[in-house]
Amino acid sequence: MARRVTNRRKAVVTVLAWLVGLAIFFPILWIVILSFKSEGDAIKTPFEVLGSAWTFESYATVQERSNYFRHFWNSVVISLGSTLIGLLIAIPAAWAMAFVPGKRTKDVLMWMLSTKMLPPVGVLVPIYLIFRNLGLLDTRFGLVIVLTLINLPIIVWMLYTYFKEIPGEILEAARMDGASLKNELIHVLTPMAVPGIASTLLLNIILAWNEAFWTLNLTAAKAAPLTAFIASYSSPEGLFYAKLSAASTMAIAPILIMGWFSQKQLVRGLTFGAVK
Amino acid sequence: MGRITLDKVTKSFGEVNVIPPLDLTINDGEFVVFVGPSGCGKSTLLRLIAGLEDVTSGQIRIDGEDATDMPPAKRGLAMVFQSYALYPHMSVRKNIAFPMKMAGMPQDEQNHRIEAAAKSLNLTDYLDRRPGQLSGGQRQRVAIGRAIVREPSAFLFDEPLSNLDAALRVNMRLEISELHNALKTTMIYVTHDQVEAMTMADKIVVLRAGNIEQVGSPLDLYHSPQNEFVAGFIGSPKMNLIRGAEAAKHGVATIGIRPEHLAASTESGLWQGTVGVAEHLGSDTFLHVHDHGLGEEPLTVRVDGEMPVRHGDRIFLTPDESKLHRFDKQGLRA
Amino acid sequence: MATKASRAAARLMISPAVLLLLGWMIVPLSMTLYFSFLRYNLLMPGMEEFTGWTNYRFFLTDPAFTAALWNTLLLVGGVLLITTVGGTLLALLMDQPFWGQGIVRILVIAPFFVMPTVSALVWKNMFMNPVNGLFAHLAKFFGLQPYDFLAQAPLGSIIFIVSWQWLPFATLILLTALQSLDQEQLEAAEMDGAGPLSRFFYIMVPHLARAITVVILIQTIFLLSVFAEILVTTNGGPGVASTNLTYLIYMQSLLQFDVGGGSAGGVVAIILANIVAIFLMRMIGKNLEA
Numbered sequence: 001m002a003r004r005v006t007n008r009r010k011a012v013v014t015v016l017a018w019l020v021g022l023a024i025f026f027p028i029l030w031i032v033i034l035s036f037k038s039e040g041d042a043i044k045t046p047f048e049v050l051g052s053a054w055t056f057e058s059y060a061t062v063q064e065r066s067n068y069f070r071h072f073w074n075s076v077v078i079s080l081g082s083t084l085i086g087l088l089i090a091i092p093a094a095w096a097m098a099f100v101p102g103k104r105t106k107d108v109l110m111w112m113l114s115t116k117m118l119p120p121v122g123v124l125v126p127i128y129l130i131f132r133n134l135g136l137l138d139t140r141f142g143l144v145i146v147l148t149l150i151n152l153p154i155i156v157w158m159l160y161t162y163f164k165e166i167p168g169e170i171l172e173a174a175r176m177d178g179a180s181l182k183n184e185l186i187h188v189l190t191p192m193a194v195p196g197i198a199s200t201l202l203l204n205i206i207l208a209w210n211e212a213f214w215t216l217n218l219t220a221a222k223a224a225p226l227t228a229f230i231a232s233y234s235s236p237e238g239l240f241y242a243k244l245s246a247a248s249t250m251a252i253a254p255i256l257i258m259g260w261f262s263q264k265q266l267v268r269g270l271t272f273g274a275v276k
Numbered sequence: 277m278g279r280i281t282l283d284k285v286t287k288s289f290g291e292v293n294v295i296p297p298l299d300l301t302i303n304d305g306e307f308v309v310f311v312g313p314s315g316c317g318k319s320t321l322l323r324l325i326a327g328l329e330d331v332t333s334g335q336i337r338i339d340g341e342d343a344t345d346m347p348p349a350k351r352g353l354a355m356v357f358q359s360y361a362l363y364p365h366m367s368v369r370k371n372i373a374f375p376m377k378m379a380g381m382p383q384d385e386q387n388h389r390i391e392a393a394a395k396s397l398n399l400t401d402y403l404d405r406r407p408g409q410l411s412g413g414q415r416q417r418v419a420i421g422r423a424i425v426r427e428p429s430a431f432l433f434d435e436p437l438s439n440l441d442a443a444l445r446v447n448m449r450l451e452i453s454e455l456h457n458a459l460k461t462t463m464i465y466v467t468h469d470q471v472e473a474m475t476m477a478d479k480i481v482v483l484r485a486g487n488i489e490q491v492g493s494p495l496d497l498y499h500s501p502q503n504e505f506v507a508g509f510i511g512s513p514k515m516n517l518i519r520g521a522e523a524a525k526h527g528v529a530t531i532g533i534r535p536e537h538l539a540a541s542t543e544s545g546l547w548q549g550t551v552g553v554a555e556h557l558g559s560d561t562f563l564h565v566h567d568h569g570l571g572e573e574p575l576t577v578r579v580d581g582e583m584p585v586r587h588g589d590r591i592f593l594t595p596d597e598s599k600l601h602r603f604d605k606q607g608l609r610a
Numbered sequence: 611m612a613t614k615a616s617r618a619a620a621r622l623m624i625s626p627a628v629l630l631l632l633g634w635m636i637v638p639l640s641m642t643l644y645f646s647f648l649r650y651n652l653l654m655p656g657m658e659e660f661t662g663w664t665n666y667r668f669f670l671t672d673p674a675f676t677a678a679l680w681n682t683l684l685l686v687g688g689v690l691l692i693t694t695v696g697g698t699l700l701a702l703l704m705d706q707p708f709w710g711q712g713i714v715r716i717l718v719i720a721p722f723f724v725m726p727t728v729s730a731l732v733w734k735n736m737f738m739n740p741v742n743g744l745f746a747h748l749a750k751f752f753g754l755q756p757y758d759f760l761a762q763a764p765l766g767s768i769i770f771i772v773s774w775q776w777l778p779f780a781t782l783i784l785l786t787a788l789q790s791l792d793q794e795q796l797e798a799a800e801m802d803g804a805g806p807l808s809r810f811f812y813i814m815v816p817h818l819a820r821a822i823t824v825v826i827l828i829q830t831i832f833l834l835s836v837f838a839e840i841l842v843t844t845n846g847g848p849g850v851a852s853t854n855l856t857y858l859i860y861m862q863s864l865l866q867f868d869v870g871g872g873s874a875g876g877v878v879a880i881i882l883a884n885i886v887a888i889f890l891m892r893m894i895g896k897n898l899e900a
C-alpha cells in the first residue's frame with residue numbers, strides 16, 4: 001500500500017515541513033526562552049537574549065507577587081468542575097440517545113447543537129445581570145455553571161458518537177444478566193466507553209481552560225482563572241516580558257500536554273463527528 | 277423448570293406488523309429450534325421471550341407465571357448472542373461471574389460455579405484473559421459459560437454459531453447438544469441453517485413472515501411437510517417441486533420429490549434430461565438435470581459418488597412413488 | 611432495545627440535559643429580547659421604560675455599527691481565507707512521508723491550545739511592540755524603521771494573531787480528512803492513467819471539499835465571537851478601527867451600561883450567527899443519518 005518515495009524527495013519535504021512547523025511553533029518557544037531570562041535581558045535583541053544568562057527568577061517573582069497559584073487553582077477548579085458536572089449530566093443523556101433512539105432523538109441532538117451556536121454576546125447582558133443579582137459575579141461557582149452549560153452540547157455530542165460505536169447487544173446481555181439500569185451504566189457502559197469518555201474529558205478541560213469570553217466578563221480579582229489573570233498584563237505600565245512569559249508558560253503548559261495527548265480524538269469532538 | 281407459553285402474541289414496530297397472533301408452547305427440557313428465512317422474525321420472537329422487546333399484545337407465561345411485563349432480569353432466562361456480547365473490559369472470569377455478581381451470590385459459590393463451568397467448557401486456562409485475546413470458538417464458550425452459571429430456567433440462543441468457520445461450527449454444534457443432554461434445561465435456538473435445526477432440535481418451529489408454518493420433530497418435518505414452504509425449506513439440497521401436467525397425473529397442483537428419492541440411470545427411467553453441473557462431494561454427487569420437460573427449474577438428484585457422469589450426458593430419472601409429496605393449489609399437503 | 615421500561619428510563623436520563631439547556635437558552639434569550647425594547651441604563655436605575663424599536667434604530671444607524679460589521683466581516687473572512695488555504699497546503703505537506711512527522715504535527719497544532727489572552731499578549735508585546743518586539747529588532751537589524759503594527763494596522767494584526775490560533779484547527783481537520791482518503795482509490799485512479807494533477811483535482815479536492823466546508827462553518831461560529839484578542843491588544847481602537855460586533859456590544863452594555871442598546875445589538879448578533887448556523891447544522895445533520 002505504501003507508495004514508494006525517493007529519499008531525495010523525502011529529504012526536501014522533511015526540511016520544508018520542519019521549517020514551517022518551527023515557524024508556527026516559534027512564538028511558544030520564544031516565550032519559554034524568555035521566561036528563563038531576567039527582566040532586563042528579555043527586552044534585548046534576539047541574539048543578546050539567546051546569549052544571556054538563564055534564570056528561574058521570573059517564575060519565583062510571578063508566584064510571590066501576584067498570587068499566581070490562586071488563579072491557576074481557579075482555572076483547575078473551573079475547568080475540571082465544569083467538565084465533571086457536564087459528564088455527569090451528559091453520560092445518561094448520551095446513553096439514552098445512542099441506545100434507546102426514538103423518533104425525535106435526532107432533533108434533540110440538533111437542537112442541543114444549536115444552543116452552542118448562540119453567540120455569547122447575545123446573552124451577555126442578561127447573564128451578567130442575573131449573576132449580579134444572585135451574587136455569582138466573580139465566583140468560581142458561577143463560572144462552573146456557565147462553562148458547564150456552554151460545553152454541555154459538545155460533551156453530549158462527543159459521548160453520543162462514541163457510544164454509537166458500542167454494540168447494543170452487550171448492554172442487552174447485561175440486562176439479561178440481571179443488571180439494573182444503574183449497574184448497566186456503571187459496570188458495563190462506562191468502562192467500555194473509557195477511551196471516549198477520557199477524550200471528551202480532555203477536550204472539555206482544554207476548551208474550558210482556554211475560554212476567554214465569560215471568564216473575562218464575569219470575574220474580577222477573586223475568581224479570575226488564568227485567562228483573565230494574564231489579561232491583566234495587557235496594561236502598558238506592566239511590560240514585564242520575562243514575568244509575562246513565565247506566567248504564560250505555566251498557563252499553557254498543562255493544556256499543551258493534554259492537547260498533544262488527545263490530538264487524535266480532537267477532530268471528532270471539534271467537528272461534532274462530521275469529520276473522523 | 278422451563279415451560280414457556282406464548283398466547284396470541286403479536287409484535288409491531290410502528291405500523292409494521294412483524295409477528296401476527298402466534299401461539300406456541302415450549303415444554304420443560306425441550307430443545308426447540310426456530311428456523312426460517314432472513315427477516316421472518318426469529319430474532320424478534322426470541323427477544324420477546326427474553327423481555328428485550330415488549331409484546332404489542334398477547335401474553336407470555338414462564339412456568340405458568342405471567343411474564344409479559346417482567347423485565348428481562350426477572351425472567352430467569354439466559355441468552356447467548358450472535359456477536360457473543362462479551363464484556364470486553366472484563367476478564368473471562370469476570371465475564372462469567374457478572375450475572376452472579378448482579379444476583380449478589382456469595383463469593384465462594386461464585387468461584388465454585390466458575391471453576392465448574394470453565395472445566396466443562398475447557399476454559400480453565402483462559403480465565404484471566406480478556407475476550408479480545410480469545411478465538412471465536414473460545415469466545416462462544418465464554419458466552420455459554422456466562423449463561424450456564426446462572427442456572428437459568430431456559431437458554432436462548434440467537435444464531436450463536438454463524439460467526440464461526442465451518443469446522444468449528446460442527447464442533448460447537450455437538451458441544452451445545454452435549455450441554456443440553458447434560459443439563460436437561462429448556463433451550464430455544466434460532467438459526468437459519470437447516471442442518472443445525474435438523475441435527476440439534478427436539479422440536480423445530482418453521483417461521484415465515486412471523487407465522488408458524490409447522491411445528492414438529494425434525495423427522496416429521498422431513499417426512500411430512502405440511503406445505504410447500506416447509507418442504508422447500510427443510511432438507512438439503514432442496515426438494516424438487518414439479519407443477520403442471522406431471523403433477524396433474526397425481527391429481528394435485530404440485531408434487532415434490534427429494535433429490536435422494538430419485539433413482540438415476542444412464543439407460544432407462546420415467547423421466548429423462550441432460551446433466552448440467554455436477555457437484556462432487558466425494559461420497560455423493562449432486563447432479564443438476566436440465567431439459568427434463570417438467571418445468572423451468574433444473575431437477576437436483578443425489579447419486580453415488582462413483583457414478584461416471586459428465587456435463588452434457590443423457591440421464592434417466594425415476595422417482596420413488598412412496599416418497600412423493602403432494603400439494604394442493606394453496607400449497608398445502610394433499 | 612426498546613421496551614416501555616427502557617424508553618421511560620431514557621426520557622428520565624435525558625431530561626436533566628434538556629431542561630438545563632432549555633433554561634440556558636430560553637431565559638437569557640427572552641431577557642435579551644425584552645431588554646432590547648426597553649430604555650434601560652444601569653446608571654439610571656428605575657428609569658426603565660418601553661421604547662419600541664428605538665434601541666434597534668440607534669444601534670443600526672450608529673456609524674460604529676457599520677464599522678463593526680465591516681470589521682467583523684473582514685476579520686472572519688480574512689482568517690477563513692488564511693486558515694483554509696494555509697491549512698490545505700499544510701495538510702498536503704504533512705500528508706507526505708518525511709522524517710519526524712509526529713513531532714512536526716505536534717509543533718503545528720500547538721497554537722490551538724494557547725489561551726487567547728496569552729497568544730494575543732505574546733504577539734502584542736514580544737513580537738509587534740514597536741520598541742522591544744522581535745519584529746522591531748528585526749527591522750532595526752536590517753536598517754528599517756520599526757512598524758507599529760497594532761497602531762498602524764490594528765485589524766490586520768488581529769487577523770494575523772487569530773489566524774495563527776486557528777491555522778492548526780484547519781490543518782488538523784484537513785489532515786485527518788486527507789488521511790481517511792482511501793489509498794486504493796488513489797491507486798485505482800493511477801492505474802486508470804490519472805496523473806498527479808488530475809488525481810489532486812478529481813479525487814482529493816472533492817474528498818476535501820466536505821472537510822473544508824466543516825472547517826469554514828465551525829470557524830465562522832467561533833470567529834464571529836472573537837473577543838479576548840481585541841480586548842487585550844487594541845481595546846477595539848484606535849477609534850473603532852478594530853472593533854467587531856461582539857466587542858461593540860460588550861462596550862455598549864458593560865462599559866456604557868446601556869442594557870437596552872446592548873441587548874438590541876445582541877439580537878442582531880444572534881440573527882447573524884443563526885444564518886451561518888443553519889448551513890452548519892444541515893451538514894452535520896446529514897452526517898447523522900449516514
Ligand SMILES: Nc1ncnc2c1ncn2[C@@H]1O[C@H](COP(=O)(O)OP(=O)(O)OP(=O)(O)O)[C@@H](O)[C@H]1O
Pocket residue numbers: 289292294312313314315316317318319320321468
Ligand atoms: N427495531 C426494529 N424496528 C423496525 N423493524 C424491525 C426492528 N427489528 C426488526 N424489525 C423488522 O422485523 C422483521 C423481523 O426481524 P428479525 O430480526 O426478527 O428477523 P430474523 O428472522 O431474525 O432475520 P435474520 O435471520 O436475518 O436474523 C424484519 O423485517 C425487520 O426489518
Ligand SMILES: [Mg+2]
Pocket residue numbers: 318319320
Ligand atoms: Mg436475527
